Every structure is written in structure tokens, then in C-alpha cells.
Amino acid sequence: MKETRSHSLLARHGLAPSLYARFENGLLYKYIQGSVCAPADLRRPEVWRGVAQRLGEWHATLPISSISSTCPAPSQILSQNNNKRASLAAMAQLTPGKPIPNVWTTMQKWISALPIATTAQSTRRDELMHELESLTKMLGDTPGVGGSNSFVFAHCDLLSGNVIIEPSPSSAAASRRSSASDVSEEPETAACVSFIDYEYATPAPASFDIANHFAEWGGFECDYSAMPTRSVRRAFLREYLHSFSAHQNRTYKESELDELFEQVDRFRGVPGFYWGIWALIQAQISLIDFDYASYAEIRLGEYWAWKEAVNGKVEKPTEREVRWAQEE
Template sequence: MPSNESSPPAKGLGHLRHIPISYDSDNPSSSARELILALRPDWASPDSNIEFIPFKDGITNTLLKAVNRKNGLSDDEIDKEAVLLRAYGHGTDVLIDRHRETQNHELLMRCGLAPELLARFDNGMLYRYIRGTPTQPADLRKPSIYLAVARRIAQWHATVPCIHETHVQTNGANGSANGSHQAKIDHAAPGKPPPNVWTVMQKWILALPTETEAQRRRQANLQRELDSLIEELSQRPGLGENGLVFAHCDLLSGNVIIEPQSTEKANGRQTSVSFIDYEYATPSPAAFDLANHFAEWGGFECDYTAMPTRAQRLEFIREYVRTYFKLVPKRPSDVDEEEETQKLLEETDVFRGVPGFYWGIWALIQATISHIDFDYAEYAELRLGEYWGWRESTDEARGRAGKGLSAREKRWAQLE
């Protein structure tokens, strides 16, 4: 695949207003109100009527929509001033670089791909509400929507520059085990500037619990698998500079918003979508971002019968490629879009097992830190099972032994 030169990294990121207050999950109403009034002091007026509407599609953070239902305002006017309050899940700093997340949001905002970021607070952020309807897993399987998703992912990959940064090693703390860990993370994939999806997985493996012998064995096993994945996949050619694009890496249904104007069928209007929640966004092979999104067609229940068939993936990727090469700077003059479609279809097939590994490690950590009512341990086994099923399907020795394909692998191989 031809590469494109990324734009220079955006400068001046990270100068956002900070509100020195925390959201308290044990006292949600008053702490949320305190944060909103710090941002919008005019909402303390006698005619204000502040209301908080929870969103429950995610399994990491608390997300609240804050509105001021003053008398006489229409729903449109209320939504225009609405604010989203996102409080980080307990302990998730071990998984997510929050400074990096803020940079991601500001960068996407500059590219016209994210709502205005209004402020950070001690354990979260405040940003403008995007009007629209979050999709459900079943929506992702509708052609009008999955083609809209393909166009939006392509826009991200073609137009948003990757920001890379290497942690400078100094004397003191960085000379300790922490410094050694950071060096291992930064150099996880030779020749790939950090951060990237490989360094993220390396960071997560090093953060796995190791209190028991069983946990230590599991960490060592997962480290061996990551080493193998990096050796097999990290140097494959792909779109973007260094084979990396600015990827969302968490395109589950709740993070895909159908824009209001696209719900109107009049005049043959094309469906449009936006993406929210950029905490996992990082430079990644385009094929990983696509394979990861396809995995989300089955929702948190991992319904493998809902996975896209080869025909659906081909239709999606053909739309992606058409949009990507229309938007990418310095488009190659001799690009063959159908050839690029077939290449990316094959690459996405190659990466199909990696999302299970990625989210399996994530869930193992969440099982030890999260206060959210979700069975992360079971989810970890489901996602890692997807990875092992992929490994078995690509292991010739096991194939010769007559071991059958997993349910997920059978669905992925389905043509229509």
C-alpha cells in the first residue's frame, strides 16, 4: 500500500483550562453540579433548571449530559448549550494516558472531527454535546450506517496527523524499574515511533497483576504472544507514514453517533456519523482499527453471528478506500483503488485476531481496578478466546491435527 506523508504534529496542544475539582461517584449530583457551575456560573441564576442525564453505553467512565431547562427554551436551544461531563473510571490511569487523551481531543477538534473541549477537571473533562443518536450494535450492520462509518474512519486516517513522543530518559526515577519499563514500552516495535498500538499493549502487559504464581505465568505467556505479534505484524506495509494512521481504536456502537440531519430521508440525504471518546486513540495500522470495529458488531456479548461477512467487509473497505484516497494529502497519481481495497481487505483479515488480544489484556486489568458493575473477568476470557481461536486457525500443525475452527473464525470466513 502506498504511504502518505502525515501533516506535521499540531503545536500548542495541552493549554486547556483546568478546574481543580473532582467528580465524586459517591456524591454524584452535588459534585456534578459544582463542576458545571464552575464552568457555567450563569447557570446559577434563579431561572435555571439544571438536569443531568446519564449515558450507560460504556464500561469504563461515567458520562453525564448536563442541560439547563430554562422556561421558554426549545429542545434545540437547550441542546445547543448542553455540556457532556465525563469522569474517568477508577484506576484507569494505568490504562490510559490522560494528557495524551486531551491532546487527541484538541487535535481532532482542530481537524473538525470532535466537539469543543471546554475544560479538564481533576478526574475528567467537559466538552460540548454532539446532537445525534448513539448507535446500537444492530445499527452497525445496516449498510447506510456502516458505509457512513467507513467514510468517517477514512477521514480520520487520511487527515489527522499522528503525534509521536519518546519519553526522555534521565537520572533518578527513570533509572529505576519504572524507567526500564518505559524504555521497554517505547521500543516495543522496532522502527515504529511511540506511542502506537504496540506500545499500548506492552504498557498494559507490564501493568497486569503479578501477585500470584498463576498471574505471573499468565503475564509471561501474554508477553510471549505480544512478542510474536510484533514480530509477525508490526513491520507489515500499510497506509500512513511508518505504516501508522491516527486511529480511534475503540469504535464500539456507543461511540458512533448518527448525526441528526442524516436521519432525514428527504432529498436522498446521505447518512453521516461522528465519533466520540478518544481515550484509546493512538497511531495504529489502519487494518487494526477496521478489524477492531468489525469485532464490535457483536456488542459486549460478543455475538459472533453478527460479525460482518466477507462481502460486507469488502463493501465497507471499498467505501473506506474511495474516501481515503480522495482526502489524503499528496494522493499518488497512479493509485488503483480496487487493488488497494483488496490489499486492505487482506490486511484486515490478518489483523482480525489482534483486537481480542488487545481487549483481553485490558479487561484483565479492569477486573482488578474497576468499580463498575461489569464482569470484566468473563469478558477477558471471551476476548482472549477470540485471539486463541485465531491463533489456532493460523497454526498449520493444529490444522493438520484436525482441530475445528472457532465459531468466530467460521463466521469471519463466511462469504455472504
């Protein structure tokens, strides 16, 4: 079970509570004292600074080998049974030379699972698979921070409910913050936070994990007015790089901040594609009282708006794109 492996790895690195037991339908782990975030909490400066620090620690220290394997050689693929052979071949073709599974092959798997009972469904699945292939060609080789690995151990589901604000954060957060130098005389206050629920954790570009978190600032209601502006995103990324670099015993350059800022900007439409596909599947199988079908169209709409912007075909920018471009 991938989530169990992820949890065990995180616990060994002090980034998750101790795991006590695994059941067929869930896990039992040590209670984390603290409060669960609401979307509005993610926008509080002390909280997003804490999230940035914690995410930088995740990305800098966690090996991805525990949740993925090296892309198999053709001879290894041929040795598998027919079903597994087809799956491995598809993943290897989409992300050659990359660890699998990863965020791209996860989306590939989801798209392949979409229903094709009608002509419209079949056409849409083909369209989404084509879009995924184009996305992978465009963004699949995005370099890692400071020349590090292009993939990190990514959470991939940092919505507000998966961020826990721990009590008395100042001492622990200040300790983490002081481990990296800052251009300001006084470090800003940061909450001490933990992340929970690692079901979707998988190798992914750091820029995807960060862009995906920013998309969650508006919650399930997709309140785009709550999205972080350019100045807030840059401050978040500076905090992230302080933490990432400190946990790799290095200092970062200002040019790395500029590069990461641009990478996250390029990835801003991908979370909509990712969760839009996921919601299409949930609309078919979930028993939860939630309008997944409508949610899927909203999230996929974010992707299409981003694509129009990238291709320079925007007649009228969407609310999300306008907010994303705001400086303050």
C-alpha cells in the same frame, strides 16, 4: 493528558466537538445532536458506510505527532531517571523506530501492570508478553494504505456507543461521498456520523482500527453471528478507501483494496488480545458491575482461535472464525 490533546487535535480538524473545559475526572465539550448507536445499528448499510467514510477521513488527515513522539535514541533513554528509562527501553525494544506510545506499547504497558501475586498469574503474564512480542514481529511492520505511514491516528475503541448518528445525514454524507469517484452509477446512501471518546486513541496500523471496529458489531455480548461477512467487509473497505484517498487527493487502485482486505483479515485476532488484556486489568480495579474476568477469557479465546487458524492447527473452527470466513 493524552485524551485532551487528541480531542483538541480532532476539533481543529472538524472531527470532534469544541472542547470547553478539562476536569480531574473528565472533559466538557460541545453537545453533538444525534443518536448513539446500538450494536445492531452498526450493521445497517447506511451506518457502516458512514463509519467507513469517517474513519478514512481520520486516518488520512490526522497527524500522529500530537499523541506520540519519535522513538528515542539510546543516548536519550540513558538520560532519563530509572523508572522512565526502563519504560522507554522496553517500548523502544518492542517497536524500534516507531512513534511511541502506540498500540503495541499500550498492550505492553497493560501486560506489565497485570498482577503476579501467584505462580499462575506470573506464568500468564509471561505468556501474554511472549505472545505480544510474537504479534509485533508478525504484524508490527504492516505497511500503510497505498504506501502511506504504517501507523495512523487510530480511535482504537469504535464500539457502538462511541458512534453518533447525526440528523439529516444525506446532504453531508453525499457531499463527502461525491468527492471520490465510484464504479457504480448511483452512490449508496451513507449516514453522517461522528466518533466520540478518544481515551484509547493512539498510533496504530489502520488494519487494527478497522478489525477492532468489526469486532464490535456483536457488542459486549460477543454475538459472532453479527460479524460482517467477507462481502460486507470488502464493501466497507471500498468505502473507507474512497474516503481515505479523497482526503489525500489521490485515487486508489484495486490492488490496494485487495491488500487492505488481507491485512484486516490478518489482524482479526488482535482485538481479542487487546481487549482481553484490558479486561484482565479491569477485573482487578473496576467498580463497575460487569463480569470483566469472564469477558477477558471470551476475548482472549478469540485470539487463541485466530492463532490456531493461522498455524493451521484447527480441529473445529469457532463460531467467530466460521462467520468471518462466510462470503455472504
